[in-house]
Amino acid sequence: MENLGIAFALLGxxxxxxxxxxxxxxxxxxxxxxxxxxxxxxxxxxxxxxxLQLLPGTQGIYGLLIAFVCMSQIGVLGGDPxxxxxxxxxYFAACLPIGAVGLYSAIxxxxxxxxxxxxxxxxxxxxxxxxxxPVMVETYAILALLISILAISGIGxxxx
Amino acid sequence: MAxxxxxxxxxxxxxxxxxxxxxxxxxxxxxxxxxxxFSLLADRGWExxxxxxxxxxxxxxxxxxxxxxxxxxxxxxxxxxxKNDFHNLKAAIKMICGGVKRDRVFIDNGPKGRISPEKILxxxxxxxxxxxxxxxxxxAKKAYTVxxxxxxxxxxxxxxxxxxxxxxxxxxxxxxxxxxxxxAELLCATSNIKTALxxxxxxxxxxxxxxxxxxxxxxxxxxxxxxxxxxxxxxxQYLEKTMYGQAADIARExxxxxxxxxxxxxxxxxxxxxxxxxxxxPIAAYILAKENELKTVRVILLCKKNxxxxxxxRERVRAMYV
Numbered sequence: 001m002e003n004l005g006i007a008f009a010l011l012g013x014x015x016x017x018x019x020x021x022x023x024x025x026x027x028x029x030x031x032x033x034x035x036x037x038x039x040x041x042x043x044x045x046x047x048x049x050x051x052l053q054l055l056p057g058t059q060g061i062y063g064l065l066i067a068f069v070c071m072s073q074i075g076v077l078g079g080d081p082x083x084x085x086x087x088x089x090x091y092f093a094a095c096l097p098i099g100a101v102g103l104y105s106a107i108x109x110x111x112x113x114x115x116x117x118x119x120x121x122x123x124x125x126x127x128x129x130x131x132x133x134p135v136m137v138e139t140y141a142i143l144a145l146l147i148s149i150l151a152i153s154g155i156g157x158x159x160x
Numbered sequence: 161m162a163x164x165x166x167x168x169x170x171x172x173x174x175x176x177x178x179x180x181x182x183x184x185x186x187x188x189x190x191x192x193x194x195x196x197x198f199s200l201l202a203d204r205g206w207e208x209x210x211x212x213x214x215x216x217x218x219x220x221x222x223x224x225x226x227x228x229x230x231x232x233x234x235x236x237x238x239x240x241x242x243k244n245d246f247h248n249l250k251a252a253i254k255m256i257c258g259g260v261k262r263d264r265v266f267i268d269n270g271p272k273g274r275i276s277p278e279k280i281l282x283x284x285x286x287x288x289x290x291x292x293x294x295x296x297x298x299x300a301k302k303a304y305t306v307x308x309x310x311x312x313x314x315x316x317x318x319x320x321x322x323x324x325x326x327x328x329x330x331x332x333x334x335x336x337x338x339x340x341x342x343x344a345e346l347l348c349a350t351s352n353i354k355t356a357l358x359x360x361x362x363x364x365x366x367x368x369x370x371x372x373x374x375x376x377x378x379x380x381x382x383x384x385x386x387x388x389x390x391x392x393x394x395x396x397q398y399l400e401k402t403m404y405g406q407a408a409d410i411a412r413e414x415x416x417x418x419x420x421x422x423x424x425x426x427x428x429x430x431x432x433x434x435x436x437x438x439x440x441x442p443i444a445a446y447i448l449a450k451e452n453e454l455k456t457v458r459v460i461l462l463c464k465k466n467x468x469x470x471x472x473x474r475e476r477v478r479a480m481y482v
Binding site for chain 2: 036037038041042111118121
């Protein structure tokens with residue numbers, strides 16, 4: 001029972017990396033299908049299409065970042081891994097925003113990227129507009145990332 | 161089960177749509193000389209061919225090869241492919257009962273049907289109708305018997321056409337896609353209207369008209385049949401009460417104007433597919449848009465060959481999808 005704190009904290013880190021990573025894999029996969037379709041007909045659009053395909057990949061990076069910061073704070077990567085149950089649960093809660101929002105926002109951003117790749121295929125000169133549309137979804141992943149970082153940083157100073 | 165997505169295929173269609181003829185390109189073709197039409201089309205990626213038929217056939221074949229590349233299972237497009245099977249069935253029955261030569265009567269290139277023409281011919285020759293797909297069996301037997309007993313090839317064709325429409329409508333209803341459903345319903349309704357007008361002009365009996373009209377959702381075929389048995393005007397009067405009221409006014413002008421209205425109506429219905437990215441709809445819309453383009457090029461080439469003035473050609477060309 002005395003090790004439950006570290007167990008919950010690590011579970012939180014795993015959740016952040018796992019969920020955001022799944023979301024990004026689905027999002028990049030969907031936009032990759034669309035990218036391959038357009039490039040079959042129009043190989044000259046490679047650089048523009050690649051940027052649109054990679055947009056849903058950022059959530060996976062955010063999840064990885066939060067998992068890394070969390071593991072470093074709880075002492076898994078070196079230091080003292082002894083955590084109270086309360087602190088462990090707090091770390092777990094701090095990882096939830098980027099895990100859940102990362103999953104859904106990456107999938108949604110993937111869909112928006114697919115639509116934008118279609119737009120680019122019809123109007124290659126409208127790359128700027130085609131990119132802004134899926135980037136809008138990124139806002140919510142960044143907000144979740146911010147909350148997760150602030151919470152993880154704050155938990156360390158609490159006397160629990 | 162998760163709904164199947166066609167992301168790769170739709171993306172290829174998006175890029176491919178750019179090579180479809182738009183209204184300006186059609187205007188350019190109308191203004192060109194007959195021989196220049198071939199060159200202008202070649203500049204847009206069409207093959208260089210000697211005759212209009214060769215050109216259109218090659219382009220249709222190319223389109224279906226492209227569709228085969230992007231869609232694993234072509235059965236989703238049964239609504240487009242069934243008509244080729246039934247066309248081949250009509251040809252086979254004419255060959256057997258009417259002694260028509262085999263040369264170029266079958267559709268066996270490009271948009272293939274779901275069963276090979278050779279098999280259709282073989283089953284009809286051996287009177288082995290039960291080996292035909294279920295949707296064709298009854299109509300094949302009936303059309304064959306009618307042709308042999310009455311030598312009325314037109315009635316035989318009409319019976320097969322009705323079976324084709326019923327099969328297309330059933331395939332449309334089985335599809336979850338709105339474009340395919342709309343296409344099947346519209347094709348069935350407009351074919352019924354054309355048949356009713358033809359029967360009215362030829363003063364066919366009510367029982368025969370009932371026999372050749374295929375039931376559909378947007379028309380009451382009984383009322384249409386009664387109208388057709390009465391007069392052409394009675395058909396128009398019935399149509400005015402339906403969603404095809406505008407078509408009745410146009411059909412009064414000319415039959416070709418009515419056919420153009422049917423194509424334009426369908427093009428208008430599929431236009432919103434330009435904004436879809438995941439479903440089969442944009443691919444179905446591309447097939448319809450390409451068929452519409454081929455019809456337009458055929459009209460232009462035919463008119464050019466017969467030295468019809470540009471103004472008259474403009475009246476006959478269809479609205480373009482892109």
